[in-house]
Amino acid sequence: MLLIDCPHCGLRDETEFACGGEAHIARPLAENAITDAEFAEYLFWRDNPKGVFLERWCHTAGCRQWFNAARDTVTHDFIEIYAMGSMPASKAGKAAFADAWRRNTASEAAAKPSSKGGKS
């Protein structure tokens, strides 16, 4: 059972947490028109890498706060835990963010205001 360092409560057992899956999936803004296929990148497509993965976790049976984590899916080691809305600071975390296939998708571009990536 994983031992997870909640940024608010400290080290707690995994059974107190819920994993919210892949982190940093930007939601396309309604003002940016995108195709159904591009929208599916946001809605359905999820990464499942072997190695460092940026995930969202929630301390559901504790403070109920969401946070981000960079976790190695092979070793189960937590490389860093960082606040919701912030970016990873570790080298491995930064690389995992930069290398994610999602970075160059139309759905991610459409999550920015007055995006040029949208096909409006």
Next chain:
Amino acid sequence: MSKNTPHKNSKQGNMRLDNGGRIDRQKPVTFRFDGKTFGGFEGDTLASALLANGVHLVGRSFKYHRPRGILTAGYDEPNALVEIGQGNQQAPNIRATEAMIHEGLTARSQNRWPSLGFDIGAVNSLLGRFFPAGFYYKTFMFPAFFWKRVYEPIIRNAAGLGRAAKDQNDPDRYEKTHRHTDVLIVGGGVSGLMAALSAGQSGARVMLVDDANELGGWMLSETNTHIDGMSAIDWIKATAATLNAMPNVTVMTRTQCFGYMDHNFLTLAEKVTDHLVERPAHLPRQRMWKIRAKHVVLAQGNHERPLIFGGNDKPGVMMAGAVRSYINRYAVIPGRRAVVYTNNDDAYKTALALVDAGVKVAAIIDQRPAPSSVLMSQAMARNITVHAGHAVLDAKGTRHVGTVKIAAINPKSGDVTGQPFYLDADLVAMSGGFTPVVNLHSQARGKITWDEDQLCFRPSEYHEACLSVGACNGIFGVKDAMADAAKAGSVAATAAGFKASAATTPDVSEPDMVMRPHLLWKMPSDAVKGMEPKAFVDFQNDVTASDIKLAVREGYHSVEHVKRYTTNGMATDQGKMSNINALGILSDQLGKPIPEVGTTTFRYPYTPTTFGAIAGRDIKGLFDTQRLTRMDAWHRANGAEYEHVGQWMRAWYYPQSGETMEDAVKREVKKTRTHAGILDASTLGKIDIRGKDAAEFLDRLYTNMFSTLKIGRCRYGLMLKDDGMVMDDGVTTRLGENHFHMTTTTGGAANVLGWMEEWLQTEWPELDVYLTSVTEEWAVTTVTGPNARKILEAAGCSVSLADDAFPFMSYQDANLAGLPVRIFRISFTGELSFEINIKARHGMALWQHLMTAGAPFGLTPYGTESMHVLRAEKGFIIVGQETDGSVNPHDLGMSWIVSKKKTDFIGKRALERKSMALDNRKQLVGIKTEDPKMVVPEGAHAVLDPHQSYPMEMLGQVTSSYYSPNLGHSVAMALLKGGHAMKGQTVWFPMIDGKKPIKAVITDTVFYDPKGDRING
């Protein structure tokens, strides 16, 4: 030596030595095995007590029903599994080598019929040629019905291990407990003790756990090792006393570590009272410990490996180390004339112990061509014949070994080179080398490596904060192991943040010998090829050497495939004895060295653990939280039948004397529509929403608009997932400019709160919104029906309930019967309804007051079943019944609730997908059966033509279906492909078991009061 010989007429067994052993001779014990009474001593295991009475045959094997005896003296035992206890306390598959006897203990052998001595299933053994590896896959294929009618009953009858108690009501109590510790040491042998000394001296919190009834591990079974000038046992006693005196050290015996998981989380099973005759009421039978350790030291020792030869599973064939253990630890001789068969020096100690105990050692058979050691010289000085470069070909005997067939061999090829000869023996003590226990290390994802010097796997890399020490680290010498452990104990304590140094390793005198075995994976035999005697690799699953060879011939080359095809290592002992021998045979067959063959995965649990300990107190009423409303005592007192809704217990219906459920529901729903009904709706999810962005947040959360809602008004809302599918629904009321009261479905309350928190924290953190779950703050009573207004007035309501003063879908703070309440005029029945929320502590008082006030107006309590019928008559959906995560608002015919004005809400973009507007989506319709009395079963599939050939083309399924007493016919809703365009058409519902298909017509979903006149009373 002749003084310490068995006493022929001893009540505690005629194979019991007069002196020695760790048993308490002052405390004789009587116990029963297979109906016979035997004697033993306190300190005996069931196995040692049986052997003391000359009983070897204790079970029948899994597949061939071969007679099986006691092979080991520990928890690695594959054969001697017995049932212990009686009635509802009977526990199956207990290892006789672990179970301590106590007065009155009752045990039975397993897997035999009709008796242990004569077993019909043993005919399988004669059919052995027809039960090869993969037999199940090859034989039981065709025809299909044969599996159900013939094969399965026979296999179930013949195979298997013990039986669980028929009475499932286990009277014993079990507990679970948690502990954080700095250093956890698994194994209380001399290595574990040394590690505990080092770590304990540093002040770290140390836990030392051992599975046996006393500390000492293997040294309890040796007599020729001395530590610090005293016997090993005296040193162990002194060290245990030192550790027990340290307040920071916890020593636990009878405690097996059976799992090692991520981040140093380990599970222990403690047998608290299993060994006691009188079990104190305040103690659990077993206790499961969940440990989080900063550092772990594994000191679990090794397992001795069997040798592969014909009849190596016969009663009387035992592990050499176990034989020594029975002599030295339990003062029992397992035979009177022994053959010792080995490939290493260690078994010579057994030969010497046997001679010392007065047992005739017919010969030592050593596979090695030129063994030489001090022990060997000692053996020869005691006139024991050593046959070097020889092998045992076969152990013969029906229910016990009687004769051993031996021949000279080529030690490299295993070919028989000499004329076989026979020796009489009732005991074969075998040693095929030693396997460090790497199971927990591997569970913790540590890596292992093949040690070319010791010829065994040992730990190489650690994944967790953990060290293996001593024999389980491949260090077999006692002194070296203790030094290794002392150092590891200090490393562990240092890693846990303490200033530690290694305890001084004591002087050790031990026999000079090498543990390195001679490895020979070919089974020496002079039999015609294909006619070799059965030689077992996995005793518990009856896997033979030839099964593994056959698997290779049939193309299974991966170790994981061979394991599954032969089932080797898949029994309850998890391959503790068989693993390396199977790998060796496989490597020989494949012509690959063992490291290249690889190992199988070591799985949890390390040893079988009773479900009772794993479940602990989380059974029956404590299995899950049960939530009761504040009015529950009234429901109970008034004979309500209950329904589980999530964790809630809800009143289902209130049968009066002699009423069936159907009668009661009929009465409740009729009375509600003619007079009035009262429902306990306290379980509805309630969320208090505040903050200056509360209205904006609700606009994004629901498909419809909430920012336009006036204060004091209620609105029904539909919540979608971002994929556009319906997730929840409920009524939300604006209590103030920045204050809303949301209701959710009973089952969805926690999910909805979590969902709202997630969006606020992760997507829209800029919104100023505060959420509080207030489900249990408010008790909710619904009064509904044409008399509802009169009843509230009679109850003393402080505000006008007239339609213009208190319109439908509005809310008012009021006083009712002098108590402050929130009244919501909302309806789930289609009748005039008031939902009255009151501080939970007044819930019962209000309910009782309303019952009294409502009596003259025919107020009738109704339960959830009537609630469902009433809402179905009106075509109101229930999320989770009409929807299943693939249904969007358009499918439900609720396009009216999807705002076209809002730029965004959760699910908006997904609803615009082309696939969401297809004509052939499953759409919600009403179903009216041709026969008004016929109620279509929920889940029934609709077809257009009931006579079409299989598989029929299905339109969809019924989601809700009831008989409506108010309408005099059944009402149902269904999700049908393109259903909205099919109103008026006929559909059929084919039934199983030869029943006639049900004919029905597709209708609108609203059956009762389609104009909605009744909402105003």
